[in-house]
Amino acid sequence: MYSIETRCIHGEQHNNPDSNCSISYPIYQTASFSHLTPGHNPTGFDYSRESNPTRRYLEETVSSLEGAYDTVAYASGMAAISAFFEYFGPGDHIICGEDLYGGVVRLIEQVCKKNGYEIEYTDTTDPGNIEKHIKSNTKAVYFETPTNPMMRETDTSAVSQIAKKHGIILAVDNTFMTPYFKNPIKEGADVVLHSGTKYISGHNDTVCGFLCCKDKALSERFRLLSKTTGATLGPFECWLVLRGLKTLAVRMERHRSNALLIREWLENRKEVEKVFYAGSGMISFYDSSKEKALSILKNIKLIIFAESLGGTESLLTYPVIQTHPDVPKAQKDRLGINEKLLRMSVGLEAACDIIEDLKQAFEA
């Protein structure tokens, strides 16, 4: 098998005659596919909600990068995560990491609970906590590593041993690390989730999500759900993501090297109380006060004050009101998501320009 840098570029396609040997995989912008005669459909494609060649090529590429049996491409990360929670039924108990992207907390609290699930949050950075919470009706463990925005890390291999012992599904959100830095399936996870909007597509121009499955049984269930509920990714977006993926390896190297320089710079500023970093291009930090955090947001010129992450442009985000408004205040306080916290997605600009912009914003 080729190394990941090569698979990002070539995927599984090598001079595919079905696409006239085009180097860039074609966009099959069609809703439906003709059949030769009833019951005779040699292409295997019927209708693009269910499957489409451009989407299938993207899904095969992501499966290859994640070491998955199968991957479903969704219209957003939240659509993929909703599909994951849809897998369960009334009375099922699911253990979730306590520090999750705020949209997932909103999904659990305001949408999933009506389905009769029992959901408990715990600190998954200590796998022993997970084992303590397992009951006879526990069906899954779900966490992000590192977490958004506090960058807390969970040992996927250690949790997978516990999950296997109890016969429960382990699902890991790998958005921050990407398959370039981490492959949860190789560490024992059953399902991997991505907001592909972030590093996977990488250019702040496409919203998408992925659900990668370890085996055939999971794939069959999620394929049934995706073709039925229908939040699959359109052909043009699939092509944009394929284009973005070609540079995943070089982008991730540069995100990380820039982030390491910026982390060091932040750690040496007296206005910064604490820096949180767990790899990739993401950094969170506490400023000395809420006023300082707001002043930095107001004064940045090159860096953009915006939600999202993982793209070419450096972004600063204010998690307390932007990404985590729906997380109850007590939970935010416990996790440390407060008004002094800023989250930075370090982009691909020259590190000296990013640092220069931070410097003038800190000193404004």
Ligand SMILES: Cc1ncc(COP(=O)(O)O)c(C=O)c1O
């Ligand atoms: C870790 C993580 N998972 C999932 C999501 C949701 O993805 P999307 O915005 O593509 O729906 C986000 C969004 O910020 C995220 O940060």
